Amino acid sequence: xxxxxxxxxxxxxxxxxxxxxxxxxxxxxxxxxxxxxxxxxxxxxxxxxxxxxxxxxxxxxxxxxxxxxxxxxxxxxxxxxxxxxxxxxxxxxxxxxxxxxxxxxxxxxxxxxxxxxxxxxxxxxxxxxxxxxxxxxxxxxxxxxxxxxxxxxxxxxxx
Numbered sequence: 207x208x209x210x211x212x213x214x215x216x217x218x219x220x221x222x223x224x225x226x227x228x229x230x231x232x233x234x235x236x237x238x239x240x241x242x243x244x245x246x247x248x249x250x251x252x253x254x255x256x257x258x259x260x261x262x263x264x265x266x267x268x269x270x271x272x273x274x275x276x277x278x279x280x281x282x283x284x285x286x287x288x289x290x291x292x293x294x295x296x297x298x299x300x301x302x303x304x305x306x307x308x309x310x311x312x313x314x315x316x317x318x319x320x321x322x323x324x325x326x327x328x329x330x331x332x333x334x335x336x337x338x339x340x341x342x343x344x345x346x347x348x349x350x351x352x353x354x355x356x357x358x359x360x361x362x363x364x365x
Contacts, residue, residue, distance in 0.1 A: 236283065236285075236286060236309050237261060238259055238266075238283065238288070238309060238314075239259055239260055239261040240258070240259065240343060240344070241256060241257070241258055241344035242256065242257040242258075242259065242314065242341040242342065242343055242344060243255075243256055243341060243342050243344055244256065244257055244270075244272075244339060244340070244341040245339065245341070246318070246337050246338065246339040246340075247337065248337070253272070253273060254272075255270055255272035255273070256270075256271045256272075256344070257269070257270050257271070257279060257341065258271075261283065264282050264283045264284060265282060265283075266279070266280065266281040266283060266288075266290055267279065267280050267281075270292040270294075272294070274294050274295065274296060277292050277293055277294045277295070278292070278293050279291070279292050281305070283309075286308050286309045287306075287307075287308055287309075288305070288306070288307050288308065288309055288314060288316070289304075289306045289307075290305050291303065291304050291305070292305070299322070300322060301320055301321070302320075302321045302322050303318050303319070303320055303321070304318060304319045304320075304321055305317075305318040305339065306318070307339070312342060312343035313340065313341065313342055313343075314340065314341040314342075315338070315339065315340040315341070316338070317336045317337065317338055317339065318336070318337055318339055319335075319336050319337075320335075320337075
């Protein structure tokens with residue numbers, strides 16, 4: 207009876223590492239490199255931008271092409287959690303947008319918080335506060351950034 211169990215035990219021991227290896231691969235970070243179309247609600251309504259992301263393991267870099275032109279992007283990925291910063295130049299200095307969110311296949315969403323930059327006038331707060339954002343992976347490279355809307359001194363960054 208024991209001799210009959212040896213082949214079964216052998217097969218289980220040989221296949222177990224392969225099955226365990228599949229589970230550990232699923233817990234690794236997603237591959238999010240490529241183009242993404244980003245949208246959020248600003249003072250002037252819906253705003254859009256494109257991102258080109260390069261991924262090296264969990265490290266992210268790239269460009270964010272938004273209403274104010276092209277800006278550098280840097281961040282990290284941990285499983286399906288993403289965080290990245292965008293450095294935007296404006297008339298009143300540099301502003302950092304700190305993005306956090308989650309990835310679900312070809313979609314991302316989360317919140318971003320403006321940090322630094324010029325303060326607002328007339329009680330507008332200069333774009334302070336948290337904003338929600340979402341992004342979808344671009345198919346091909348045909349995505350273009352929407353033109354900037356009506357801008358005033360207090361809404362320089364479109365937030």
